[in-house]
Amino acid sequence: MDEELRELRRRSADWEYIRGLPPKLREALELYIxxxxxxxxxxxxxxxxxxxxxxxxxxxxxx
Amino acid sequence: xxxxxxxVMDACFIIDWARWRRRDLLWRVFSAGFVPEPVLxxxxxxxxxxxxxxxMAAGLLTVYPSSRxxxxxxxxxxxEAMRDPRIPRIDPPEALCVxxxxxxxxxxxxxxxxxxxxxxxxPERLAPAMVWNxxxxxxxxxxxxxxxxxxxxxxxxxYEGEVKHAFSRREVKAVAREFGLE
Numbered sequence: 001m002d003e004e005l006r007e008l009r010r011r012s013a014d015w016e017y018i019r020g021l022p023p024k025l026r027e028a029l030e031l032y033i034x035x036x037x038x039x040x041x042x043x044x045x046x047x048x049x050x051x052x053x054x055x056x057x058x059x060x061x062x063x
Numbered sequence: 064x065x066x067x068x069x070x071v072m073d074a075c076f077i078i079d080w081a082r083w084r085r086r087d088l089l090w091r092v093f094s095a096g097f098v099p100e101p102v103l104x105x106x107x108x109x110x111x112x113x114x115x116x117x118x119m120a121a122g123l124l125t126v127y128p129s130s131r132x133x134x135x136x137x138x139x140x141x142x143e144a145m146r147d148p149r150i151p152r153i154d155p156p157e158a159l160c161v162x163x164x165x166x167x168x169x170x171x172x173x174x175x176x177x178x179x180x181x182x183x184x185x186p187e188r189l190a191p192a193m194v195w196n197x198x199x200x201x202x203x204x205x206x207x208x209x210x211x212x213x214x215x216x217x218x219x220x221x222y223e224g225e226v227k228h229a230f231s232r233r234e235v236k237a238v239a240r241e242f243g244l245e
Contacts, residue, residue: 002151002176004231004233005231008229008231012229035151035152036151037152037154038075038174039074039154039155039157039175040154042105048074048104048105048107049074049075049106049156050074050078050106050107050108050111051107051108053075053078053108054108057227062227062228063079063174063227063228063229
């Protein structure tokens with residue numbers, strides 16, 4: 001199931017949008033796509049979970 | 064299934080659930096809820112903050128203060144998960160929710176897969192806490208007739224559309240089975 005969800009996140013992502021983001025947010029979104037770990041990704045981005053979730057939605061990544 | 068009447072909410076649950084127009088369904092399932100202090104700090108956008116304010120004003124929700132002892136217990140759970148390859152990572156805030164829920168006898172509401180897996184593998188280890196994600200909460204509410212919908216799947220589709228959270232169809236089927244909806 002973890003692999004299925006990872007694939008779902010990967011396929012739903014707007015990669016053009018992600019590539020245009022500053023490095024911290026870009027790496028954090030990629031970490032989220034790989035692991036599904038919202039808290040860790042938010043910490044890498046230096047934002048709260050709530051703020052990171054807004055970025056996730058803008059990047060089209062399914063949860 | 065005996066379900067505690069109290070819940071402990073994690074940030075990833077709150078920011079999702081608050082987007083759903085029928086979010087107050089939560090209080091048809093539970094009579095009270097806690098948000099651990101460090102979890103509260105993760106919530107900063109208007110919609111979830113409004114939901115928290117409304118629930119606090121209604122006397123349904125309050126903040127559970129953190130302590131060194133509680134945080135130590137939570138980190139123990141994080142470390143335990145890191146050593147068990149069957150469990151996806153558990154982050155400190157989710158672990159803190161579990162530590163609180165163990166103390167007060169509550170249902171942890173979280174989308175963290177690590178905590179859910181740890182509970183599935185050894186529920187007695189986390190007792191008297193239970194662990195649900197929003198999908199399980201929806202299933203329980205639907206099974207008990209607390210929410211109206213054409214079917215459980217319709218309810219899930221409505222929730223997914225409004226909160227932008229997609230569940231794996233395999234998990235939806237498994238949860239439907241778990242709550243006797245098949």
